[in-house]
Amino acid sequence: xxxxxxxxxxxxxxxxxxxxxxxxxxxxxxxxxxxxxxxxxxxxxxxxxxxxxxxxxxxxxxxxxxxxxxxxxxxxxxxxxxxxxxxxxxxxxxxxxxxxxxxxxxxxxxxxxxxxxxxxxxxxxxxxxxxxxxxxxxxxxxxxxxxxxxxxxxxxxxxxxxxxxxxxxxxxxxxxxxxx
Numbered sequence: 001x002x003x004x005x006x007x008x009x010x011x012x013x014x015x016x017x018x019x020x021x022x023x024x025x026x027x028x029x030x031x032x033x034x035x036x037x038x039x040x041x042x043x044x045x046x047x048x049x050x051x052x053x054x055x056x057x058x059x060x061x062x063x064x065x066x067x068x069x070x071x072x073x074x075x076x077x078x079x080x081x082x083x084x085x086x087x088x089x090x091x092x093x094x095x096x097x098x099x100x101x102x103x104x105x106x107x108x109x110x111x112x113x114x115x116x117x118x119x120x121x122x123x124x125x126x127x128x129x130x131x132x133x134x135x136x137x138x139x140x141x142x143x144x145x146x147x148x149x150x151x152x153x154x155x156x157x158x159x160x161x162x163x164x165x166x167x168x169x170x171x172x173x174x175x176x177x178x179x180x
Contacts, residue, residue: 001167002166003169004166004167004168005168005169005170005172006039006042006168006169009043009046009047009168012152013050015166016052017047017052017053017152017154018054018055018056018151018153019060019154019155020157022036022156023040023154023156024056024064025064025067025068026041027041027044028109029071029106035170040154043170054113054115055114055115055116056110056116056117057117057141058116060142061116063138064110065104065107069087069090069100070087072095072096073087073096076095117149119145128144129144134162136159139159139160139163143160146166147164151166152165153165154167155167155169155174156170156171157174158171161173
């Protein structure tokens, strides 16, 4: 298990990288220019310019699309607090359907540079992931894939702090500066 600060990216040119949902949101759906969106934009640009392999899977795509819809739903709720609209109802409104289409369009953009790993878990893999601990099931799938394929996980998510996968992160809680 290795931890890499984004400043050490140049040491990893022989690796393949797997992007977590939070990083994809920073890259393709950010509504702010904060430290994480800036840091991961530099990582993405570096990898694209050097044609280094980048991956995601269907778990990440599902989370990405659903998080965009949840963000938009919460925004609508904050702007219209008296609206009596559930999340599922919102998804079927004109605005909700527009946001679904926008998220699908973003997936099309992502897939132009990032490959989709289509690994399917077998029953043995699933049973190995059914351990109650601090990491949720989707994150277990991501960690499993990274370990199996040797991907470096690009994430900002501190839920991966005890992960056995190699991680590249701008989050100093995952990759403290003293480990550089």
